[in-house]
Amino acid sequence: MDSIPNYIMLSFPEKGRKSIKPKDIENRWLCHLFLYDRSEKESIIKNMDTNVISKLHQNWYRLTSKIFEKSYRKKEFQRLKRSDFSLICSNCVAGLFYHSYNLPFLSPTINTDFNGEGFLVFANDLEVYLNKPILDEHLTKDGFIAGTLSEYEIIFPHSKTFEEATHEWNRRKERINFNNVIVMWNAKEKIVDSKLVCLFDKLPYRKMMFTIDESLKNHPNTIFMKEFKTFSSMPLLTYRTNYKGQRLYEYYFDWISFINGDSFESCLKNQ
Secondary structure, eight states, X not given: OOOOOOOEEEEETTTEEEEEOGGGOSOOSSOSEEEOOGXXXXXXXXXXXXXXXXXXXXXXXXXXXXXXXXXXXXXXXXXXXXXXXXXXXSSTHHHHHHHHTTOOOOSSOSXXXXXXXXXXXXXXXXXXXXXXXXXEEEEOTTSOEEEXXXXXXXEETTOSSHHHHHHHHHHHHTTOOTTSEEEEEEOOBSSOOHHHHHHHHTOSSEEEEEXXXXXXXXXXXXXXXXXXXTSXXXXXXXXXOSTTOOXXXXXXXXXXXXXXXXXXXXXXXXX
16 A cells, blocks of 8 residues: 655755655645745645645646556456446546446436535435436536536536536436445535434445544544545545555545445545
Protein backbone atom coordinates (compact mmCIF):
# COMPACT_ATOMS: atom_id res chain seq x y z
CA MET A 1 0.00 0.00 0.00
CA ASP A 2 1.36 3.37 -0.98
CA SER A 3 1.86 5.65 1.98
CA ILE A 4 -0.02 8.91 2.32
CA PRO A 5 2.17 11.97 1.71
CA ASN A 6 2.72 13.56 5.10
CA TYR A 7 4.38 16.73 3.98
CA ILE A 8 3.85 19.60 1.58
CA MET A 9 6.58 21.07 -0.55
CA LEU A 10 6.24 24.76 -1.29
CA SER A 11 8.39 26.37 -3.93
CA PHE A 12 9.37 29.98 -3.28
CA PRO A 13 11.22 31.71 -6.13
CA GLU A 14 13.35 33.83 -3.78
CA LYS A 15 14.93 31.04 -1.76
CA GLY A 16 14.12 27.92 -3.73
CA ARG A 17 12.26 25.08 -2.07
CA LYS A 18 11.22 24.96 1.52
CA SER A 19 9.67 21.95 3.19
CA ILE A 20 6.74 22.65 5.50
CA LYS A 21 6.77 19.97 8.21
CA PRO A 22 3.51 18.23 9.25
CA LYS A 23 3.68 19.93 12.65
CA ASP A 24 3.57 23.33 10.93
CA ILE A 25 0.21 22.82 9.29
CA GLU A 26 -3.09 21.29 10.28
CA ASN A 27 -4.00 19.41 7.13
CA ARG A 28 -2.06 17.73 4.37
CA TRP A 29 -3.21 15.24 1.76
CA LEU A 30 -2.23 14.52 -1.82
CA CYS A 31 -0.11 17.65 -1.77
CA HIS A 32 3.50 17.22 -2.84
CA LEU A 33 4.19 20.44 -4.62
CA PHE A 34 2.65 23.88 -4.75
CA LEU A 35 4.06 26.59 -6.98
CA TYR A 36 3.14 29.91 -5.41
CA ASP A 37 4.75 33.24 -4.69
CA ARG A 38 6.33 33.74 -1.28
CA SER A 39 3.67 36.35 -0.51
CA GLU A 40 1.02 33.62 -0.66
CA LYS A 41 2.72 31.34 1.85
CA GLU A 42 0.67 32.35 4.89
CA SER A 43 -2.67 32.27 3.08
CA ILE A 44 -1.92 28.79 1.73
CA ILE A 45 -1.21 27.41 5.19
CA LYS A 46 -4.16 29.26 6.71
CA ASN A 47 -6.61 27.91 4.14
CA MET A 48 -5.44 24.31 3.97
CA ASP A 49 -8.80 23.20 5.41
CA THR A 50 -10.70 24.29 2.27
CA ASN A 51 -9.89 21.10 0.35
CA VAL A 52 -6.91 22.64 -1.41
CA ILE A 53 -5.41 19.78 -3.37
CA SER A 54 -2.46 20.33 -5.65
CA LYS A 55 -3.55 20.50 -9.27
CA LEU A 56 0.00 19.70 -10.23
CA HIS A 57 -0.07 16.54 -8.14
CA GLN A 58 -3.37 15.44 -9.64
CA ASN A 59 -2.06 16.17 -13.14
CA TRP A 60 1.00 14.05 -12.38
CA TYR A 61 -1.15 11.12 -11.24
CA ARG A 62 -3.36 11.60 -14.28
CA LEU A 63 -0.28 11.25 -16.45
CA THR A 64 1.23 8.25 -14.66
CA SER A 65 -2.12 6.48 -14.44
CA LYS A 66 -2.27 6.44 -18.23
CA ILE A 67 0.76 4.17 -18.04
CA PHE A 68 0.03 2.05 -14.96
CA GLU A 69 -3.73 2.04 -14.41
CA LYS A 70 -4.54 -0.50 -17.10
CA SER A 71 -2.47 -3.22 -15.44
CA TYR A 72 -3.73 -2.21 -11.98
CA ARG A 73 -7.38 -2.46 -13.09
CA LYS A 74 -6.72 -5.76 -14.83
CA LYS A 75 -5.43 -7.28 -11.59
CA GLU A 76 -8.34 -5.88 -9.63
CA PHE A 77 -10.85 -7.11 -12.22
CA GLN A 78 -9.48 -10.63 -11.91
CA ARG A 79 -10.60 -10.60 -8.27
CA LEU A 80 -14.18 -9.65 -9.19
CA LYS A 81 -16.50 -12.67 -8.95
CA ARG A 82 -19.74 -11.08 -10.13
CA SER A 83 -20.87 -8.20 -12.32
CA ASP A 84 -24.63 -8.14 -11.69
CA PHE A 85 -24.49 -5.52 -8.92
CA SER A 86 -26.31 -2.18 -8.95
CA LEU A 87 -24.42 0.67 -7.31
CA ILE A 88 -26.72 3.40 -6.05
CA CYS A 89 -24.46 6.34 -5.20
CA SER A 90 -25.06 9.92 -4.14
CA ASN A 91 -22.30 11.19 -6.45
CA CYS A 92 -20.29 10.18 -9.53
CA VAL A 93 -18.56 7.18 -7.93
CA ALA A 94 -20.95 4.60 -9.43
CA GLY A 95 -20.26 5.68 -12.99
CA LEU A 96 -16.52 5.88 -12.43
CA PHE A 97 -16.38 2.44 -10.82
CA TYR A 98 -18.34 0.77 -13.61
CA HIS A 99 -16.28 2.59 -16.23
CA SER A 100 -12.98 1.61 -14.58
CA TYR A 101 -13.78 -2.07 -15.18
CA ASN A 102 -15.71 -1.71 -18.43
CA LEU A 103 -18.90 -2.97 -16.76
CA PRO A 104 -22.48 -2.21 -17.81
CA PHE A 105 -24.17 0.65 -15.96
CA LEU A 106 -26.76 -1.23 -13.90
CA SER A 107 -27.85 1.92 -12.10
CA PRO A 108 -29.49 5.25 -12.95
CA THR A 109 -27.18 7.11 -10.55
CA ILE A 110 -24.47 7.58 -13.15
CA ASN A 111 -22.96 11.07 -13.30
CA THR A 112 -25.51 12.36 -10.79
CA ASP A 113 -25.33 14.29 -7.54
CA PHE A 114 -27.92 14.32 -4.73
CA ASN A 115 -28.15 16.20 -1.47
CA GLY A 116 -28.08 14.03 1.65
CA GLU A 117 -31.74 13.83 2.57
CA GLY A 118 -32.97 13.53 -0.99
CA PHE A 119 -30.60 10.70 -1.76
CA LEU A 120 -31.38 8.73 1.40
CA VAL A 121 -35.15 9.09 0.98
CA PHE A 122 -34.77 7.96 -2.64
CA ALA A 123 -32.53 4.99 -1.73
CA ASN A 124 -34.85 3.86 1.07
CA ASP A 125 -37.73 3.48 -1.37
CA LEU A 126 -36.11 2.89 -4.76
CA GLU A 127 -38.98 1.19 -6.55
CA VAL A 128 -41.43 3.95 -5.64
CA TYR A 129 -39.16 6.84 -6.63
CA LEU A 130 -37.95 5.20 -9.83
CA ASN A 131 -41.56 5.21 -11.01
CA LYS A 132 -41.76 8.98 -10.57
CA PRO A 133 -40.73 11.36 -13.38
CA ILE A 134 -37.89 13.86 -13.10
CA LEU A 135 -39.43 17.32 -13.63
CA ASP A 136 -38.65 21.02 -13.14
CA GLU A 137 -35.71 21.50 -15.49
CA HIS A 138 -33.36 24.17 -14.12
CA LEU A 139 -29.74 25.15 -13.66
CA THR A 140 -27.93 25.12 -10.33
CA LYS A 141 -26.04 28.19 -9.13
CA ASP A 142 -22.92 26.56 -10.59
CA GLY A 143 -24.58 26.20 -13.98
CA PHE A 144 -25.24 22.45 -13.91
CA ILE A 145 -28.31 20.76 -15.38
CA ALA A 146 -30.74 19.72 -12.65
CA GLY A 147 -34.25 18.40 -12.13
CA THR A 148 -36.60 17.43 -9.34
CA LEU A 149 -37.61 13.91 -8.34
CA SER A 150 -40.66 14.34 -6.14
CA GLU A 151 -39.49 17.29 -4.00
CA TYR A 152 -35.77 16.45 -4.15
CA GLU A 153 -33.20 17.94 -6.51
CA ILE A 154 -30.98 15.76 -8.67
CA ILE A 155 -27.99 17.38 -10.35
CA PHE A 156 -26.51 16.06 -13.61
CA PRO A 157 -23.07 17.72 -13.68
CA HIS A 158 -21.86 15.86 -16.78
CA SER A 159 -24.98 16.17 -18.93
CA LYS A 160 -25.25 18.74 -21.70
CA THR A 161 -29.05 18.94 -21.73
CA PHE A 162 -31.96 18.04 -19.47
CA GLU A 163 -33.30 15.74 -22.17
CA GLU A 164 -30.01 13.82 -22.31
CA ALA A 165 -29.92 13.52 -18.51
CA THR A 166 -33.47 12.20 -18.15
CA HIS A 167 -33.12 9.88 -21.14
CA GLU A 168 -30.05 8.20 -19.63
CA TRP A 169 -31.69 8.06 -16.21
CA ASN A 170 -34.82 6.36 -17.57
CA ARG A 171 -32.82 3.95 -19.71
CA ARG A 172 -30.52 2.84 -16.93
CA LYS A 173 -33.14 2.53 -14.20
CA GLU A 174 -34.61 -0.42 -16.11
CA ARG A 175 -31.36 -2.32 -15.56
CA ILE A 176 -31.34 -2.29 -11.76
CA ASN A 177 -30.84 -5.68 -10.15
CA PHE A 178 -32.91 -5.33 -6.96
CA ASN A 179 -31.44 -8.60 -5.72
CA ASN A 180 -27.95 -7.12 -5.54
CA VAL A 181 -28.13 -3.43 -4.68
CA ILE A 182 -25.24 -1.65 -2.94
CA VAL A 183 -25.79 1.90 -1.67
CA MET A 184 -23.00 4.40 -1.16
CA TRP A 185 -23.70 7.71 0.59
CA ASN A 186 -21.13 10.49 0.55
CA ALA A 187 -21.93 12.45 3.74
CA LYS A 188 -20.45 15.77 2.69
CA GLU A 189 -21.02 17.80 5.83
CA LYS A 190 -18.42 18.33 8.55
CA ILE A 191 -21.05 17.40 11.14
CA VAL A 192 -23.62 14.94 9.83
CA ASP A 193 -27.25 15.51 10.87
CA SER A 194 -28.50 12.69 13.12
CA LYS A 195 -31.72 12.58 11.10
CA LEU A 196 -29.70 11.65 8.02
CA VAL A 197 -27.78 9.01 9.94
CA CYS A 198 -31.10 7.43 10.94
CA LEU A 199 -32.20 7.39 7.30
CA PHE A 200 -28.90 5.76 6.36
CA ASP A 201 -29.34 3.10 9.04
CA LYS A 202 -32.80 2.23 7.67
CA LEU A 203 -31.52 1.45 4.18
CA PRO A 204 -32.64 -2.08 3.30
CA TYR A 205 -29.53 -2.86 1.24
CA ARG A 206 -25.84 -3.46 1.78
CA LYS A 207 -24.43 0.00 2.29
CA MET A 208 -21.54 2.29 3.13
CA MET A 209 -21.16 5.87 4.28
CA PHE A 210 -18.06 7.99 3.66
CA THR A 211 -17.63 10.70 6.28
CA ILE A 212 -15.15 13.08 7.92
CA ASP A 213 -17.35 13.40 11.03
CA GLU A 214 -15.19 11.90 13.78
CA SER A 215 -18.20 11.22 15.99
CA LEU A 216 -19.27 8.58 13.43
CA LYS A 217 -15.93 6.79 13.11
CA ASN A 218 -17.27 3.70 14.90
CA HIS A 219 -20.75 3.83 13.42
CA PRO A 220 -21.83 0.67 11.54
CA ASN A 221 -21.15 0.64 7.80
CA THR A 222 -19.17 3.87 8.05
CA ILE A 223 -15.86 4.71 6.38
CA PHE A 224 -14.18 7.42 8.42
CA MET A 225 -11.62 9.40 6.42
CA LYS A 226 -9.35 10.32 9.31
CA GLU A 227 -6.86 12.33 7.27
CA PHE A 228 -9.65 14.80 6.51
CA LYS A 229 -11.24 15.10 9.94
CA THR A 230 -10.25 18.75 10.30
CA PHE A 231 -11.45 19.74 6.84
CA SER A 232 -14.56 21.90 6.58
CA SER A 233 -16.20 19.58 4.05
CA MET A 234 -15.69 16.30 2.24
CA PRO A 235 -12.96 16.15 -0.45
CA LEU A 236 -13.75 14.70 -3.86
CA LEU A 237 -13.81 10.92 -3.56
CA THR A 238 -12.73 10.59 -7.18
CA TYR A 239 -9.28 12.13 -6.65
CA ARG A 240 -6.39 9.87 -7.58
CA THR A 241 -4.23 8.79 -4.65
CA ASN A 242 -1.25 7.19 -6.36
CA TYR A 243 0.52 6.65 -9.67
CA LYS A 244 -1.66 3.60 -10.48
CA GLY A 245 -4.81 5.68 -10.64
CA GLN A 246 -6.34 4.37 -7.42
CA ARG A 247 -9.10 6.74 -6.31
CA LEU A 248 -9.76 8.13 -2.88
CA TYR A 249 -12.90 6.02 -2.47
CA GLU A 250 -10.74 2.94 -3.10
CA TYR A 251 -8.00 3.99 -0.70
CA TYR A 252 -10.30 3.52 2.29
CA PHE A 253 -12.38 0.58 1.15
CA ASP A 254 -11.95 -2.66 -0.80
CA TRP A 255 -14.90 -2.39 -3.18
CA ILE A 256 -14.09 -5.57 -5.08
CA SER A 257 -14.18 -7.75 -1.95
CA PHE A 258 -17.38 -6.08 -0.75
CA ILE A 259 -19.08 -6.70 -4.10
CA ASN A 260 -17.91 -10.31 -3.90
CA GLY A 261 -19.83 -10.67 -0.66
CA ASP A 262 -17.20 -10.11 2.04
CA SER A 263 -18.22 -8.40 5.26
CA PHE A 264 -18.10 -4.63 5.51
CA GLU A 265 -15.57 -4.70 8.36
CA SER A 266 -13.14 -6.91 6.44
CA CYS A 267 -13.16 -4.45 3.53
CA LEU A 268 -12.11 -1.38 5.51
CA LYS A 269 -8.66 -0.02 4.71
CA ASN A 270 -6.41 2.62 6.27
CA GLN A 271 -8.67 3.25 9.22
